[in-house]
Amino acid sequence: xxxxxxxxxxxxxxxxxxxxxxxxxxxxxxxxxxxxxxxxxxxxxxxxxxxxxxxxxxxxxxxxxxxxxxxxxxxxxxxxxxxxxxxxxxxxxxxxxxxxxxxxxxxxxxxxxxxxxxxxxxxxxxxxxxxxxxxxxxxxxxxxxxxxxxxxxxxxxxxxxxxxxxxxxxxxxxxxxxxxxxxxxxxxxxxxxxxxxxxxxxxxxxxxxxxxxxxxxxxxxxxxxxxxxxxxxxxxxxxxxxxxxxxxxxxxxxxxxxxxxxxxxxxxxxxxxxxxxxxxxxxxxxxxxxxxxxxxxxxxxxxxxxxxxxxxxxxxxxxxxxxxxxxxxxxxxxxxxxxxxxxxxxxxxxxxxxxxxxxxxxxxxxxxxxxxxxxxxxxxxxxxxxxxxxxxxxxxxxxxxxxxxxxxxxxxxxxxxxxxxxxxxxxxxxxxxxxxxxxxxxxxxxxxxxxxxxxxxxxxxxxxxxxxxxxxxxxxxxxxxxxxxxxxxxxxxxxxxxxxxxxxxxxxxxxxxxxxxxxxxxxxxx
Amino acid sequence: xxxxxxxxxxxxxxxxxxxxxxxxxxxxxxxxxxxxxxxxxxxxxxxxxxxxxxxxxxxxxxxxxxxxxxxxxxxxxxxxxxxxxxxxxxxxxxxxxxxxxxxxxxxxxxxxxxxxxxxxxxxxxxxxxxxxxxxxxxxxxxxxxxxxxxxxxxxxxxxxxxxxxxxxxxxxxxxxxxxxxxxxxxxxxxxxxxxxxxxxxxxxxxxxxxxxxxxxxxxxxxxxxxxxxxxxxxxxxxxxxxxxxxxxxxxxxxxxxxxxxxxxxxxxxxxxxxxxxxxxxxxxxxxxxxxxxxxxxxxxxxxxxxxxxxxxxxxxxxxxxxxxxxxxxxxxxxxxxxxxxxxxxxxxxxxxxxxxxxxxxxxxxxxxxx
Numbered sequence: 001x002x003x004x005x006x007x008x009x010x011x012x013x014x015x016x017x018x019x020x021x022x023x024x025x026x027x028x029x030x031x032x033x034x035x036x037x038x039x040x041x042x043x044x045x046x047x048x049x050x051x052x053x054x055x056x057x058x059x060x061x062x063x064x065x066x067x068x069x070x071x072x073x074x075x076x077x078x079x080x081x082x083x084x085x086x087x088x089x090x091x092x093x094x095x096x097x098x099x100x101x102x103x104x105x106x107x108x109x110x111x112x113x114x115x116x117x118x119x120x121x122x123x124x125x126x127x128x129x130x131x132x133x134x135x136x137x138x139x140x141x142x143x144x145x146x147x148x149x150x151x152x153x154x155x156x157x158x159x160x161x162x163x164x165x166x167x168x169x170x171x172x173x174x175x176x177x178x179x180x181x182x183x184x185x186x187x188x189x190x191x192x193x194x195x196x197x198x199x200x201x202x203x204x205x206x207x208x209x210x211x212x213x214x215x216x217x218x219x220x221x222x223x224x225x226x227x228x229x230x231x232x233x234x235x236x237x238x239x240x241x242x243x244x245x246x247x248x249x250x251x252x253x254x255x256x257x258x259x260x261x262x263x264x265x266x267x268x269x270x271x272x273x274x275x276x277x278x279x280x281x282x283x284x285x286x287x288x289x290x291x292x293x294x295x296x297x298x299x300x301x302x303x304x305x306x307x308x309x310x311x312x313x314x315x316x317x318x319x320x321x322x323x324x325x326x327x328x329x330x331x332x333x334x335x336x337x338x339x340x341x342x343x344x345x346x347x348x349x350x351x352x353x354x355x356x357x358x359x360x361x362x363x364x365x366x367x368x369x370x371x372x373x374x375x376x377x378x379x380x381x382x383x384x385x386x387x388x389x390x391x392x393x394x395x396x397x398x399x400x401x402x403x404x405x406x407x408x409x410x411x412x413x414x415x416x417x418x419x420x421x422x423x424x425x426x427x428x429x430x431x432x433x434x435x436x437x438x439x440x441x442x443x444x445x446x447x448x449x450x451x452x453x454x455x456x457x458x459x460x461x462x463x464x465x466x467x468x469x470x471x472x473x474x475x476x477x478x479x480x481x482x483x484x485x486x487x488x489x490x491x492x493x494x495x496x497x498x499x500x501x502x503x504x505x506x507x508x509x510x511x512x513x514x515x516x517x518x519x520x521x522x523x524x525x526x
Numbered sequence: 527x528x529x530x531x532x533x534x535x536x537x538x539x540x541x542x543x544x545x546x547x548x549x550x551x552x553x554x555x556x557x558x559x560x561x562x563x564x565x566x567x568x569x570x571x572x573x574x575x576x577x578x579x580x581x582x583x584x585x586x587x588x589x590x591x592x593x594x595x596x597x598x599x600x601x602x603x604x605x606x607x608x609x610x611x612x613x614x615x616x617x618x619x620x621x622x623x624x625x626x627x628x629x630x631x632x633x634x635x636x637x638x639x640x641x642x643x644x645x646x647x648x649x650x651x652x653x654x655x656x657x658x659x660x661x662x663x664x665x666x667x668x669x670x671x672x673x674x675x676x677x678x679x680x681x682x683x684x685x686x687x688x689x690x691x692x693x694x695x696x697x698x699x700x701x702x703x704x705x706x707x708x709x710x711x712x713x714x715x716x717x718x719x720x721x722x723x724x725x726x727x728x729x730x731x732x733x734x735x736x737x738x739x740x741x742x743x744x745x746x747x748x749x750x751x752x753x754x755x756x757x758x759x760x761x762x763x764x765x766x767x768x769x770x771x772x773x774x775x776x777x778x779x780x781x782x783x784x785x786x787x788x789x790x791x792x793x794x795x796x797x798x799x800x801x802x803x804x805x806x807x808x809x810x811x812x813x814x815x816x817x818x819x820x821x822x823x824x825x826x827x828x829x830x831x832x833x834x835x836x837x838x839x840x841x842x843x844x845x846x847x848x849x850x851x852x853x854x855x856x857x858x859x860x861x862x863x864x865x866x867x868x869x870x871x872x873x874x875x876x877x878x879x880x881x882x883x884x885x886x887x888x889x890x891x892x893x894x895x896x
Contacts, residue, residue, distance in 0.1 A: 095695035096614035104572045125722035126609050131696060158613050194611045196569065300849075307569075401853030405781065499632070507608075 005064035011048050012261050013037055013070040016282050016341045019442035020048030031055035033440045041072050042218040063228055067445040068219055069235035069257040076211040077305035084151035085115040085206040089139055092123025092158030095131050096195060106249040106306040113207045115150035117519040118142040122166055123158030134166060140177050156187035156199040162457035183209055190311055192455055197301050197310030205252035212251035216244045237313050239264045239295050240513050241449025242481040253308035256313040263288045265444030266412040269434035270369025275410045276402050280417030282324040283338040287317045287398050317398050324416030326331045327355040327387040334390045349373050357420055360388035392422055400427035412424055414440035451513035452477025461505035467508050474512040488514030543583035544652050548750050549575045555753030556648030561835050563669030563816035564645015565607055568611050574653030581656040583752035586664050587637055589743050592734035598663050600730045601626050601651050602641035602888045609723030616695045619726050620654045623693040627728045630689050630701055639663035643745040644671025669742035669864045670833050672876060673815050675711040680717055682872045683740035690729035694721035742864045762842025763857045772861035773894045775827055776800050777839055780854045791815050792847050813847050818881050828860035831867035831876045832890040837860045862890050
């Protein structure tokens with residue numbers, strides 16, 4: 001421990017590539033690599049970490065943190081792979097009984113995940129009044145009736161985000177009844193108001209426990225193999241980090257971390273905090289908005305593997321346009337097909353025979369270093385020009401839509417297909433192309449803060465008290481996630497007025513974030 | 527009792543049953559009739575499909591099918607959408623409501639109907655009817671969505687509302703003997719607040735005699751037909767316009783949007799700049815929960831109680847006022863309301879002046895007949 005331990009190692013696992021970088025305390029990217037993503041995910045992570053450590057040579061001793069952003073949880077849901085069996089307790093009956101749990105789920109996923117569900121007395125009204133007495137015996141009977149044929153318990157109470165005590169009491173009740181080893185997941189930790197969406201997200205989260213344990217264990221193993229003495233973190237959807245223990249408890253919160261990392265990385269590399277970001281990949285372009293350095297969040301429900309959920313996700317617009325997008329040689333139609341990672345063999349500019357948007361950009365003068373297009377017929381040139389114009393139009397339209405009409409916002413271009421974005425894009429301010437933009441995702445992971453969010457419903461008269469209470473809870477969550485208690489601060493306060501209430505009522509939602517604690521190990525979540 | 531041959535000649539024959547397979551279309555159509563308001567249809571669609579799968583298809587009656595022993599009551603959910611996404615209805619709630627309505631009315635209720643066809647309240651009654659084992663009347667009380675209890679066809683027609691019943695998620699039931707709809711609105715609001723922000727309500731007990739001329743006929747089957755066109759046509763916007771006998775006022779993108787929440791309502795306006803053949807044109811829509819007025823170059827193109835719906839330019843799906851976003855590509859549809867709303871009393875209750883616009887009502891007529 002003699003060397004200065006000032007380096008952060010960020011890894012981002014994408015669909016095609018796994019990027020890894022090392023960032024020093026001054027914010028310089030001092031090592032980077034792109035490795036193919038492997039089917040087991042961990043192979044790509046291992047290769048990425050090994051490659052940047054090799055670049056560091058003796059300086060590898062200075063690495064004190066490893067941050068991982070991964071789509072592993074999403075893939076597990078989509079592929080229905082390795083999911084746990086969940087016993088779901090919903091509190092609030094008789095309310096909401098017209099919608100039994102998992103209404104609207106794809107049946108194959110529901111059958112695989114749900115061990116059983118009970119709608120029992122409990123829950124709260126918007127003002128905190130109990131809907132019905134908590135049915136403690138009912139919970140015990142339900143769990144006993146399942147005869148142990150489940151891996152974890154999910155609890156979802158009506159208005160639990162604003163009246164959280166009851167879910168906590170039920171957690172203790174379950175632990176007392178079944179033993180301390182049973183994982184219990186509470187909806188208040190997963191999402192905001194919107195019972196069915198929050199319940200869905202809580203069940204998905206509970207189902208992902210083993211998958212999350214597996215990938216966190218793998219990361220710990222790679223770190224151990226490399227002999228690193230580091231703290232390890234996961235990137236989450238809102239552009240902040242969480243500790244490994246936290247990631248095992250809340251794997252669903254890693255699902256949007258890819259776009260969030262690319263936004264945070266773009267902000268960091270360009271030193272611009274308010275901007276539109278476009279991340280051009282091989283198959284898609286993902287666009288998002290940076291507000292004060294963080295991704296703007298979506299307020300709409302999101303579909304994950306066919307299930308509607310409402311947890312916080314970045315507001316991302318995905319276009320089916322990337323460097324590998326195929327241009328039809330007869331009609332000139334662009335996409336939706338893509339050669340994806342095979343671009344380096346199949347693209348015209350790489351000596352292949354497929355017309356792609358990368359070739360179109362090359363024909364327009366934005367070539368790939370070390371590669372040249374073969375001689376083209378005038379028909380082919382025309383086709384490529386039209387394909388590129390179409391891509392420009394689609395990107396322009398998306399930028400305009402996200403910018404809400406503000407033409408002064410700069411556009412930060414990141415990702416491998418950056419040459420598809422022109423410099424004179426209508427509807428945006430300056431087009432910025434920072435250095436190392438091709439590994440912005442991994443940079444985003446490496447530089448992230450730890451964060452937490454909390455919500456509170458209160459009388460409009462008690463607005464200040466509500467914001468204070470929510471702030472305190474958000475800061476506590478950020479510290480649990482690994483933030484330095486001395487440097488954590490409130491970064492976002494959202495207020496919504498509720499109607500049909502006896503008194504003017506507000507919902508406040510507060511987010512806190514801070515740099516990672518310099519204390520050796522993060523405090524485990526809860 | 528049912529005699530399909532008596533169906534009105536102007537509309538297609540009423541289908542005899544609503545099945546679970548009709549509900550996606552009903553939901554898409556009800557969203558179009560929501561004219562920007564009426565609440566999200568997705569959760570209603572889920573539970574309605576489920577109820578019909580569980581209890582079987584619902585018999586759909588036209589006004590002509592009603593016999594002397596029939597009694598119909600209007601049903602709807604009322605309250606705050608922000609509460610409605612969290613504290614959803616109880617499975618017994620609608621049964622409790624119907625039994626109390628029967629007790630007060632002193633007779634069996636044989637059919638229910640939506641108070642409004644626009645939005646979620648146009649979808650749920652099909653599932654409630656399945657659950658209750660009663661028929662569904664192919665009609666509603668608005669022909670669209672309106673925000674207030676007074677804005678209902680039966681009020682225009684001068685049919686008195688003798689009582690209303692409200693049931694909450696816990697099981698409480700409140701019966702109101704009401705003087706008029708103004709008082710009903712006031713008391714129903716207070717009860718809804720006490721119930722935690724959301725109630726189910728039943729009112730306006732109608733018979734074959736009183737329903738005729740006092741409800742908007744055929745709206746459930748129309749909503750299903752419109753929804754089916756939307757979900758199956760290769761050019762959904764044109765198909766929906768044809769089914770509704772509507773004009774596409776403009777196709778363009780939203781270039782300005784101002785919205786604020788005020789007393790539980792969304793108020794504001796949107797500006798749409800034409801694209802394609804509409805390039806160079808600008809239209810503004812004034813809204814308060816629902817789309818109320820469309821203006822172009824200072825001229826009123828359409829106004830409440832005629833119907834104005836903003837739809838996605840590609841899919842034809844209705845976009846509710848809170849889901850409008852800058853830069854969205856949209857088409858604006860406008861079509862004529864039921865003649866009942868064009869009467870003096872109808873315009874007094876739900877004309878532009880009832881919504882605070884100092885504008886004369888100009889009946890909307892379709893120009894762009896294809």
